[in-house]
Amino acid sequence: MNRRIQICAAALCLLFLLAGLARALLSPETEIAYENRPARRWPAFSALAFLRGDYQAAAEDALADQIPEASRMKKLYNIYDTSLALPLIRFLGRDGGYVGFRDICFFHDMLVVRPIPLAEKAAALEESARKISAWAAVSPGTDFYVYYIETDRDLNLETGEKSGLFDCLAAALSLPAGHAERLRVDSFDDYRRDFFKTDHHWNAAGSYRGYAELCALLKVEPLPQPDRYTVPACYRGTRAAGVEGVPAEDFAVNLYDCPDMTVTIPAGQIPDYGMQALFVSGELENVSYGSVFGVDCGELVFDTGTPGKNLLVMGDSYDNAIVKPLAASFAKTCCVDLRSYASELGRPFVMAEFLREHDIDAVLFVGGIDYFGATLPTAEGG
């Protein structure tokens, strides 16, 4: 009897290990819903990658995603880890102040990150400014604008001290006066009003403020102030991933009265960008910033079919929430996300070619420190 149980236990272990290997090699998952990202898959073998150790690292990553019940295991671990930490977090955070938990911090009722020191990003910001200024210098018929979104990375929420990241960027830009602006976040109250509690993106209030300020920057008439539609306690953003026990928050959208327009992505024309209508009708099952406002896309073109100026928006996921109403004020609005442009389009982004091809009148760079401090300065192309 005892021997049989031993054999069964050993066989179960072996079967589980073999099942994990078979799954990773033969029938891999494509997406990890729990972590809101594509699943890492078994890498293609190359001798060079093997010698460098890249193949082995990629195989380890693939197994971590592909073994049976990996997501459940991660969730279980996070429940264990968070449930032990939450009482301490509440105790330490009772007087306010940052309380770290892995890579994020609890600050009052929000999940935030600590501010980035200027020294860490100054060189990257100056490189971004150099690129933008150089493009503007060789494109005399096109106006260039910068809209910098300040977030919790620009401000110490405890002391109110700012890192000066925008000032550094603005000082290094060679653009006409008034062509560089920012979404100002000067206090925790500003931040709490304009950003999600569990996500790094701006909420409906913040994105509307951004939209209105952008219209002023670009000197276009904004759409009438929209109604706001809110679904209570339906959303847990990316900062809550892995932090079990944090309650879901409200998710609101601004109901802009946008004119009809065609929307084109590299794969072809699509009916709409984002699933705001489904969200409002209550039919959207998985509420996320990307699913509601539109997923990140290397190139996106809105065409209102009306005469007017053409706009190029260079940014990242922050602009997903505002490009559609913004496009209402232009004949054609192109959006380029440098993080995926080259891989989706099969060629690097070249500003001069793009401006010529789409007859662009104005270029708007919009984003926060992740964009101006990482994406833009390191992007390939010219």
Place this chain on the structure above:
Amino acid sequence: MLFSSLSFLFLFLPPVLILYHIHPSPRWRNGVLLVSSLLFYAWGAPKALPLLVGTAALVWLCGLGTEKGRRFCFPLAVGFVLGSLMLFKYLGFFAGIFGARLGFSLLLPAGISFYSFQLLAYSLDLRRGTIRAERSFFRFLLYVAFFPQLLQGPILRYGKTAPMLGARALTWDGAFYGMRRFLTGLAKKLLIADQVAVLAASIYGSSRYVGTGALWLAALCYTLQIYFDFSGYSDMAIGLGQLFGFSLPENFNYPYTALSITEFWRRWHITLSLWFRDYVYIPLGGNRVSRARFVLNILTVWALTGLWHGASWNFVFWGLYYGVLLLAEKLVLGKRLERVPRLLRWLVTFTLVNVGWVMFRLTDAGQLAAVLRGMFVYAPTDWRALLALDASVVSRLLMVPLALWLSFPVQRVPEKAGPLLSLGYLALFGLCVLFLVSASFTPFIYFNF
């Protein structure tokens, strides 16, 4: 490849176990073990594989020559092994001592300290005539590269391993014991060592808020980390050996129960201590020499022991620290030590070992000096601010008392495992996989030695 990696558990181990047991022929089984051992090594250190195989080939050839009385063979083998160890591990360190800077950097081949010592032991034993030279290169390569012990020991002696390189008896009880031992080691590594490691790293990584209390906590965490990490690895190695019919030597025997430093080193990394005893200390004359020579012998052995652990001054000081403590025990305290109450002896020994691990952990001399000062000159710790840096340490803090408890022989798993025990190990396996999938912080401290 680390034993506590998903690649090892899912990609490597199941096919090797199946292929090994599919055919009873010793030749087939040795073939499977040799090929898998080389693949195992190549997976983690592909560029270092030619050095491993080449060194083994040279030592094997020289071994045959030594047995035939060719005088140049022994110095050639020893010179080559020590030379490659010196080149890959110590060149930069010694160049630095003489104020030179290398214009290049060499990759430290994984496990070089371990397999070099096995090869040296083989050459020295042949020279002494205590073993016969291995005729088959493939069996010799298997002795050197056998994957359970290749990267972090235990350091094998050829004389004891040779009989197992032929036919091996494999029983179900032995295999099940191997499985249990492997899982015990895996759990030690993943559930304890990696957890307390986060605490130690977090305290040593933050200079602000840290006072005497936090520094002692960090020292304790690292003390527990290194024991559960390294003894966990040894358990896994011994367990894997059992799964393939090998009986590998024990490397640890509850070292933190030691009542003196001498006893600690009889219980810690036993195969390394025995290696230095047999191949350095005794050839230097051991204790049958003058008092001055004895002191010199001890300090030489312990400076070398320190240097074996890493090419850095802190390791040398760590080795000499133990040399001095052992001399103090042997020459000053002597039998008087036994009259001290056991609890006090344990406390003093454990504290001294903790301090030793701090010297081992901190390679930066400035930080080491500051930490040692901080441990002995009181400064308050801002616990609130320290914990607020990362509250996820709380789950790790819970592991500290558990790890301390498990450092003592408080639980004995019965040899005759009941059904509940099997289910317990099954649950432990699930828990290990859960932690492995979920956590990413999993360095093996002894990997680079």
